[in-house]
Amino acid sequence: MSTTVQPAIITNAARLAGIVQAVGRRSADVPRRWWESALVFGLSLVVYTWIGFRVVAQLHIVNYDILDRMNRALMVWHNNPAKMSAIGFDYPPLQTLLISPLTIFRLGVDFLVVIPVASAFFAGLLMMYLNTMMRRTGIPVFLRIALLVAFGLNPLVVLYATTGSPMMIWLAFLVASVGALYAWYITADVRFIMIGGLAFAVAGLSGYTTLLYFLLAAVGVGAILAHLGADGTEVEGTMVGFASPAIYVVALWTGFNLLLAGNPIYWITSAAPTTTDIEQFTALGLLRWTGELVLFGAPLAILVLPALLFVGLGRNNPFAVLLSLMLTLSILTPAMSVLLGLTDSPMAMENAVPILVMSVIGALWLARSAGEGAAAISGLLALALVASIPWTFQGMRTYKYQNLEKVFTQGILSGESQEGATTKGGQTITLDPALDMGQWIQENVDATGSVLTDNSATYAVMLFSGEPELFFDRIDKSDGPWLQAAKNPVKADVDYFLLTTDGDDLLSEQYPELLSSGELTVVYSNAEYAVVAVPADFAGLTEASAS
Amino acid sequence: MTASIQRSSSRRLTEGVESRVATLLPEGICRTFRVMPYAVVDDQVLVAASDADDEITLQVVAERVDAPVVLVRHTANEIVAAIDDVYPPIEDELETVEERRTRIQMAQMLTRSGLITNEQLQSAMIQHARSGDPLGDILVADEAISEDILVAALSEIHQMQRVGLRDFTPDMEVARRLPEPIAQRHQVLPVADADGTLLLAVQRPLSPELLEEVEEAVQQPVRQLLANRIDLDELIQKVHGEYYSELATSFLMENAPEISAHRVFSTPQKVGGIGFLVLVAICMVFEPMKTLIGLVTLASVIYLVVSVYKFRLTLRALGTHLEIEATPEEIAALDERTLPIYTILVPLYKEGNIVKRLVRDMNALDYPRTRLDVKLLCEEDDVETIEMIKSMDLPPHFHCVVVPDSLPKTKPKACNYGLMVARGKYCVIFDAEDRPDPDQLKKAVIAFNRVGDNVACVQGKLNHFNQDQNLLTAWFANEYSMHFELVLPAMGASESPIPLGGTSNHFVTSILRELGAWDPFNVTEDADLGIRLHREGYRTAMIDSTTLEEANSQVPNWIRQRSRWNKGYYQTWLVHMRNPIGLLLKIGPKDFMSFNLTMGSAYVLLMNPIFWSLTTLYVITQAGFIQALFPGLVFYMASAMLFVGNFVFIYLNLAGSLQRGEFGITRTALLSPLYWGLMSWAAWKGFIQLFTNPFYWEKTEHGLDEEEH
Known part of the structure; x- marks a missing residue:
């Protein structure tokens, strides 16, 4: 007989034998329960939106960052012409892009509904991811509910989940990313690496801080795989799968910055404060305020961090080490931002929210690592979270570096509008003038591009008018044409100037005496804004005018 | 374990069989060798045997019992009665007296004449015990004796000329x-x-x-x-x-001309196509910009919808394991006596150089060779391959099937020919260079037993054994990983019409024949057959078993193969869309959409170069007219596809390889856009050929992998 060739087929099973993340070696994941996830998400969304509507519309406590982003999102759909570049390079792009669906219809903007939804939606996602993580931890349903409620009612969380804070966007995706790694470590299923990688990419363009977590996670994944006995090919392949989405989005964003802003790292440098009037800190000061931030905002971290290190190093639990490093990063980030000069609101209390979230995730991992003690640790976690509610609430009233925290507590306690109230940082809460001016423009201006304004100062008016196409702003055709139009508004078919009454806008800088000189007619004004009519014979800043 | 022979023992089988030892030996071994373990005495397992002196029997028993064994002579009747007690007999599966006599005669004849060794006999007896197949057939399949010797022996036994x-x-x-x-x-x-x-x-x-x-x-x-x-x-x-x-x-x-690709375009399709072109031409004359914007919008919508559909499928597959799985335990528990004859169709053309490898891989299948029916389908004019097969003097489970020379000379025609002489309850196609997982046939049998009657086809996964050969083969493996690990399992799970892969599709033979099998005029007869099965109410399931193929390692060869695939996709789409309303009514809106979106991917490949050129031109020149082509929403759609869609597809290529555990080729997935360029080149070649040479079969050259050299 002639055919005797030795079989050389490598079966799938043989091929996968040495692979840590092979199908046969994977632990079973918790069964999918989409309805539970949908329920947690839906309930959180409804509750935060409801609270948010009361806080924003009735108490007038609104995160100003969101107004600018929302205005840009409105321009994405309704500017003339609609343009993607309205997103700009000043903020992480997804902070605007991801809320842009809320502005497809203008109606929601008029009634302030979309502002709380912008943060409540992502807070809902965050709660959903936390719930899934709790299921993977093996926490029984009643304890899950208690934990979610205790965490969800933390006043800091409520503030940022209801007032449109863009932080909720990146935080939701950060939790999704860490949650995917959590699932990966439990199941060894490489799918979660991919999901984690994609989530980090989205989170990275929603908040640049996430990129630091990503770097930690990448190192952690590689180290864990090596620790589990994976060979170089598996580590490399996994790292490619994990890192490529984040690297792609960073490269893409850098490319856009180079092409359109002329500076590939403009997205980093633009985060630097524009004002020099920022408090300087000593090393000791930074240490002190970091401690206070943790103490008032996320006291749970004080317990969780050493416990994670103990479990991680003492019991050979590499994922606990990774989580402890992430928690440490969240604690150190505010101080690092100050040291690197990347923030204009140093040591702000909002920085405590990521610390709190990372502490909760760390505590969940501790519970899972405790085996049969998981329920007991979860119970303790719930108690700690409940206890921290009044503690943090009080901290929000006293902590020095903050935004709307104190005003929020005042509003909650009194139930009265905070219009005109002053924040601890000295900022006055004013929403009515923007609403009022937006309404006036909506009712009295028809011509597209006829209101010249510096959108970086008047974004709230533009937003509340619901008609960004009426404005000739710096985004429409970039700064050059806008300055030309400012100099010769008639040539640019401008009928009105919209200025701030305190002169803190680029148009007022061009015409510093405009409001006081009476040269042009102020057709409408309020405490914050004024609209000035531009007559057909107005020479502006052209040579004719100068002469 | 040690074993010894003892002619008698104080403990006898007639005193009963201890339950702890009753099933130490499988039924087949008990019946074939007439043995029955029945008691443990002094830590030794007593095994009743009718021929306690037989060394083969002793060795077979000793190898299977994890304790010292003693063979104790008993009468055949005593042993058979005990076996029947432990394993109640199923009449059809029992060896008849005549068959037993023939087997024993055969064994004696062959051993006494020195034609087989004791080891060969033992191996064959064990296989016989498992499958119940005739001893002579097993010996021939194992190449211990030739078919001529077997015929001579049978002639002697049956006294037949x-x-x-x-x-x-x-x-x-x-x-x-x-x-x-x-x-x-x-x-x-x-x-x-x-x-x-x-x-x-x-x-x-x-x-x-x-x-x-x-x-x-x-x-x-x-x-x-x-x-x-x-x-x-x-x-x-x-x-x-x-x-x-x-x-x-x-x-x-002749029997279903409406779904045969022997006609490329139906008359309404010709009228519709020409009408559309004329309309576009007229519009271009009067409103060139608006017309171009309209076309760009249409293309963008097609892009978006096809991409979203594919993305949704892959996401679904990423979340779960959708293929039918069979565990090693389930496979081991299969009773080989119940396994049906399995036909393997292997079309060959000018592939004499890989026949040896093919035979090796077919013989490596974990399936009784006596129940294999391997049809090596050769074209009459391919003398070299036919001679190579004949020179190998293959055992009779290999059949050299010579397809008479006639047009169209295509793989589907050869398969149809092979199907007509197929003897299996199930049949499967493998290409000459395929290396199926050894347990694939058994997994397919398990899958067919598990699924509903409407499942007529079980598709195995395909991938490549030479993925590390060069960049092209790695890309190919990335693509296949995505397609077979993610896309097809998701389509199978949602019971969508599946364009079958070229090989490793296992069919219920009778259904395949009933449907008219493959369309010899379609150059992707596999994809077409998947859709026809679906039209007739049958479904395709995926199994978690992989066949490794040879990835094309040379660009010209790859382009030829891929252009044929694309041409076939266009053919298939045209065939089934001859009567779109009829198709919609027959398969329902969900599957109608699925069919169009799946086949639509071939059209997307045609559009790619146009959009890439526009983007490149715009980046270089910032030409205003290009910007004007993408107003408002169209721009957003196009941007989303450019920046998000492209990356997502690159990543899904990578995801398929990760899902499969092929970590070494994840890097190459990041360069997939270059591969897409080749795909578009091939798509255009196929598209042009659709008009110039629709039935021409672009032959792929196999055996180019380095391992062979």
């Missing part, structure tokens, strides 16, 4: 007296008429019932002559080859 059919020239009138279906089914053929008695070549003596059936069919007495199975098979093909060939070519065309 032999006939040599090699180089025999049949009298067609005589040969065709017996209707082809009977000849094919029983592998018999009239070879001569001797004074009113028809001399019938048979592969094995016919039972009285079968003999009666044959005599009734030919209306005359019949005398059986034993023949070599290989020679007889070739002779049947020679006698009925023309009929097979005609049927292989024209069955579908």
Whole structure:
């Protein structure tokens, strides 16, 4: 007989034998329960939106960052012409892009509904991811509910989940990313690496801080795989799968910055404060305020961090080490931002929210690592979270570096509008003038591009008018044409100037005496804004005018 | 374990079988070797044996019992009664007395004459114990003896005359007296008429019932002559080859012309296509910009919808494991006596160089060779391959099937031909260079047993064994990983019409025949067949078993193969969209969309170069007219596809490889856009060929992987 060739087929099973993340070696994941996830998400969304509507519309406590982003999102759909570049390079792009669906219809903007939804939606996602993580931890349903409620009612969380804070966007995706790694470590299923990688990419363009977590996670994944006995090919392949989405989005964003802003790292440098009037800190000061931030905002971290290190190093639990490093990063980030000069609101209390979230995730991992003690640790976690509610609430009233925290507590306690109230940082809460001016423009201006304004100062008016196409702003055709139009508004078919009454806008800088000189007619004004009519014979800043 | 023979023992089988040892040996071993473990005495397992002196029996038992064994002589009746107690007999599966006698005679004849060794006999006996197949067939399949020796032995045992059919020239009138279906089914053929008695070549003596059936069919007495199975098979093909060939070519065309690709475009399609082009031309004259914007919008919408559909499928597959799985335990628990005959169709053309490897890989399948029916389908003009096969003197589970030379000379026609001579309950196609997972056939059998009756096809996964050869093969492996690990399992799970892969699709043979099998005029007959199965209410399931193929490692060869695939996709789309309303009503809106979006991917490949050129041109020149082509929403759609969609597809390529555990080629997935460029090149080639040479089969050259050199 002639055919005797030795079989050389490598079966799938043989091929996968040495692979840590092979199908046969994977632990079973918790069964999918989409309805539970949908329920947690839906309930959180409804509750935060409801609270948010009361806080924003009735108490007038609104995160100003969101107004600018929302205005840009409105321009994405309704500017003339609609343009993607309205997103700009000043903020992480997804902070605007991801809320842009809320502005497809203008109606929601008029009634302030979309502002709380912008943060409540992502807070809902965050709660959903936390719930899934709790299921993977093996926490029984009643304890899950208690934990979610205790965490969800933390006043800091409520503030940022209801007032449109863009932080909720990146935080939701950060939790999704860490949650995917959590699932990966439990199941060894490489799918979660991919999901984690994609989530980090989205989170990275929603908040640049996430990129630091990503770097930690990448190192952690590689180290864990090596620790589990994976060979170089598996580590490399996994790292490619994990890192490529984040690297792609960073490269893409850098490319856009180079092409359109002329500076590939403009997205980093633009985060630097524009004002020099920022408090300087000593090393000791930074240490002190970091401690206070943790103490008032996320006291749970004080317990969780050493416990994670103990479990991680003492019991050979590499994922606990990774989580402890992430928690440490969240604690150190505010101080690092100050040291690197990347923030204009140093040591702000909002920085405590990521610390709190990372502490909760760390505590969940501790519970899972405790085996049969998981329920007991979860119970303790719930108690700690409940206890921290009044503690943090009080901290929000006293902590020095903050935004709307104190005003929020005042509003909650009194139930009265905070219009005109002053924040601890000295900022006055004013929403009515923007609403009022937006309404006036909506009712009295028809011509597209006829209101010249510096959108970086008047974004709230533009937003509340619901008609960004009426404005000739710096985004429409970039700064050059806008300055030309400012100099010769008639040539640019401008009928009105919209200025701030305190002169803190680029148009007022061009015409510093405009409001006081009476040269042009102020057709409408309020405490914050004024609209000035531009007559057909107005020479502006052209040579004719100068002469 | 140690073993010894003891002619008697104080403890006898008649005192009963201890339950803890009763099933130490499988039923097949007990019945074949007439042995029965029945007690443990002094830590030794007592095994009743009718032939306690037989060394083979002792060795077989000792190898299977994890304790010292003692064979104790008992009568056959005592042992059979005990076996029947432990394993209640199923009449159809029991060896008859006649069969047993034949087996023993055969074993004695072959061993005494020194034609086989004790080891060969032992191995064959064990296989017989598992499968119940005739000992002689097993020995031939294992290449321990030749078919001629077996025929001689059977002739001696049954006292039946032999006939040599090699180089025999049949009298067609005589040969065709017996209707082809009977000849094919029983592998018999009239070879001569001797004074009113028809001399019938048979592969094995016919039972009285079968003999009666044959005599009734030919209306005359019949005398059986034993023949070599290989020679007889070739002779049947020679006698009925023309009929097979005609049927292989024209069955579908004549019985279901509306779904045959022998016509590329139907008249309404021609009118519609030309009408659309004229309309576009007119619009271009009057409103060129608006027309271009309209076309760009249409293209963008197609892009978006196809991409979203594919993305949704892959996401679904990423979340779960959607293929039908069979565990090693389930496979081990399969009773081989119940395994059906499995036909393997292997179309070959100018591939003599890889026949040895093919035979090796087919023999490595974990399936009783005696139940394999491997059809090596060769074209008549491919003398080199035919001679190579013949020179290898293959055992009779390999059949060299020579397809008569006729047009169209395509793989589907060869497969149709092979299907007509197939004997298996199930059949599967493998390409010559394929290396299926050894347990794939058993997994397919398990899958067929597990799924509903409407599942007519089970598709195995495909991937490549030479993925590390070069960048092209790595890209190919990335693509296949995504397609077979993510896309197809998701389509299978959602019961969408699946464009079948070229090989490793396992069919229920009878259903396949009923449907007219493959369309010989379609150059992606596999994809087309998947859709036709779906149209007729049948479904395709995926199994978690992989066949490794040779990835094309040379660009020109790859382009040829891929252009054929794309042309076939266009053909398939055109065939099934001849009557879109009818198709919609027949398969429902969900599957109608799925079909169009799946086939639509071939059209997207045509659009790619246009959009890439526009983007590049815009980046370089910032030309205003290009910007004008993408107003508002169209711009957002196009941007989303450019920046998000492209990356997502790159990533899904990577995800497929990760899901499969092929970590070494994840890097190359990041360069997929270059591969897409090649895909578009091939798509355009295929598209142009659709008009210039629609039925031309771009042959792929195999055996280019480095391992062979």
